[in-house]
Amino acid sequence: MSISVLVQHEDFSMADEYAQLSRDSSCGAVVTFCGLVRELSISKLHSMTLEHYPGMTEQALLAIAEQAQQRWQLGAVRIIHRIGTLTPNEQIVFVGVASAHRAAAFEAAQFVMDYLKTQAPFWKKEHSSQGQHWVAAKTTDQQAARRWE
Amino acid sequence: MSISVLVQHEDFSMADEYAQLSRDSSCGAVVTFCGLVRELSISKLHSMTLEHYPGMTEQALLAIAEQAQQRWQLGAVRIIHRIGTLTPNEQIVFVGVASAHRAAAFEAAQFVMDYLKTQAPFWKKEHSSQGQHWVAAKTTDQQAARRWE
Amino acid sequence: MIKVLFFAALRERLNTAALELDSSSFEHDASAAAVLQHLQSRSADWQQELSRQDLLCAVNQKLCSLQTKVGPGDELAFFPPVTGG
Amino acid sequence: MIKVLFFAALRERLNTAALELDSSSFEHDASAAAVLQHLQSRSADWQQELSRQDLLCAVNQKLCSLQTKVGPGDELAFFPPVTGG
Numbered sequence: 484m485s486i487s488v489l490v491q492h493e494d495f496s497m498a499d500e501y502a503q504l505s506r507d508s509s510c511g512a513v514v515t516f517c518g519l520v521r522e523l524s525i526s527k528l529h530s531m532t533l534e535h536y537p538g539m540t541e542q543a544l545l546a547i548a549e550q551a552q553q554r555w556q557l558g559a560v561r562i563i564h565r566i567g568t569l570t571p572n573e574q575i576v577f578v579g580v581a582s583a584h585r586a587a588a589f590e591a592a593q594f595v596m597d598y599l600k601t602q603a604p605f606w607k608k609e610h611s612s613q614g615q616h617w618v619a620a621k622t623t624d625q626q627a628a629r630r631w632e
Numbered sequence: 633m634s635i636s637v638l639v640q641h642e643d644f645s646m647a648d649e650y651a652q653l654s655r656d657s658s659c660g661a662v663v664t665f666c667g668l669v670r671e672l673s674i675s676k677l678h679s680m681t682l683e684h685y686p687g688m689t690e691q692a693l694l695a696i697a698e699q700a701q702q703r704w705q706l707g708a709v710r711i712i713h714r715i716g717t718l719t720p721n722e723q724i725v726f727v728g729v730a731s732a733h734r735a736a737a738f739e740a741a742q743f744v745m746d747y748l749k750t751q752a753p754f755w756k757k758e759h760s761s762q763g764q765h766w767v768a769a770k771t772t773d774q775q776a777a778r779r780w781e
Numbered sequence: 782m783i784k785v786l787f788f789a790a791l792r793e794r795l796n797t798a799a800l801e802l803d804s805s806s807f808e809h810d811a812s813a814a815a816v817l818q819h820l821q822s823r824s825a826d827w828q829q830e831l832s833r834q835d836l837l838c839a840v841n842q843k844l845c846s847l848q849t850k851v852g853p854g855d856e857l858a859f860f861p862p863v864t865g866g
Numbered sequence: 867m868i869k870v871l872f873f874a875a876l877r878e879r880l881n882t883a884a885l886e887l888d889s890s891s892f893e894h895d896a897s898a899a900a901v902l903q904h905l906q907s908r909s910a911d912w913q914q915e916l917s918r919q920d921l922l923c924a925v926n927q928k929l930c931s932l933q934t935k936v937g938p939g940d941e942l943a944f945f946p947p948v949t950g951g
Binding site: 518533534535536538539542543564575576596599600601602603604605606607608617618619620624 | 871873874875920924927928929943945946947948949950951
Binding site for chain 1: 650664732772
């Protein structure tokens with residue numbers, strides 16, 4: 484079982500991440516999630532700044548990956564989250580899970596995203612044509628995380 | 633909304649598929665599933681042959697993608713399934729979904745795989761050190777598909 | 782004519798991929814079950830192979846029940862549970 | 867010393883990223899709530915910002931409740947609900 488988490492300014496390559504995840508010859512299922520910076524509905528987004536809590540963030544992501552590993556039989560879990568300034572269409576977050584079974588891979592990837600959204604110390608600030616403002620947390624994310632309790 | 637399905641002998645490129653799916657600037661979430669040929673636990677797998685029902689298979693995949701589109705708000709659904717002879721570690725199937733919301737992307741990708749597993753006319757034959765045999769359908773796949781009814 | 786196709790293990794066991802039946806030998810509103818019954822009567826082997834509980838049926842390339850009506854020009858297919866993905 | 871950190875909107879509103887408190891001014895088994903109360907008493911602004919219902923607290927880089935005990939050398943952090951991903 485391989486777990487790895489990264490918090491970085493640099494972009495990541497989906498192709499490289501997938502190649503790494505699909506290497507384990509006992510895992511027939513690879514699920515990936517990618518989150519990207521998207522346009523806003525009410526104003527023009529110029530950029531987004533991602534703040535984090537250095538030290539705690541890495542620990543939180545690692546703890547989430549370890550919980551996933553305890554709940555499901557997984558071959559690999561990989562989490563990458565970017566910080567700093569990102570512009571529309573840029574990649575923000577990658578979660579990849581390899582497993583022998585697709586149900587485990589799908590559920591673990593969802594679990595990781597739901598917990599990351601509610602427990603990993605990242606904060607987004609949007610810079611748009613209407614000025615800058617901190618993104619508000621969504622109750623739907625809290626609800627999504629609660630289903631795993 | 634873009635739907636596309638392919639049934640082909642040729643391999644596919646996860647990188648190309650992801651690049652295509654992540655293009656839609658209104659979709660912040662991209663979920664992919666890849667199924668790969670894996671080793672057998674009891675014997676050495678030499679290869680696997682995938683038979684299909686030409687014509688019906690494409691229609692079945694399209695119908696599954698369309699049902700997903702009706703159930704969730706999606707930007708794109710892409711399904712690729714290979715046929716013919718595949719060797720260990722080769723890619724078999726790709727399902728990619730882009731959506732504005734991650735829950736929709738995750739659920740739609742799972743739905744597509746669950747229905748593909750139980751409704752799309754493909755049959756696997758394994759060629760191993762113990763001879764050749766047709767893979768048996770799994771009741772867990774039937775159960776997985778039933779949860780969407 | 783009614784076209785009948787077999788796939789995978791069933792195709793191998795029957796040693797038949799496709800055959801054409803004269804639709805005039807069936808009633809006007811015959812069902813897939815009637816065609817199946819006709820095929821089962823061909824031999825003890827066919828009887829056995831085509832009586833499996835898990836046999837799936839498609840009419841004109843759509844999964845359906847054996848109650849589905851079939852007629853001239855229709856394409857029927859029988860096959861084991863699918864195992865793709 | 868007890869180290870206290872603020873993040874994101876809270877950091878901006880308090881205009882403070884970090885501060886250090888003399889741990890001797892707290893009881894031996896003081897909780898994060900006691901530290902929070904001390905910080906709230908600094909001004910009306912701090913009182914308001916640090917009384918939000920959705921305020922999260924981490925002790926030594928782990929999310930925890932305000933009942934968690936803190937002491938010399940500990941790192942406390944207060945921040946708004948997280949919005950990564």
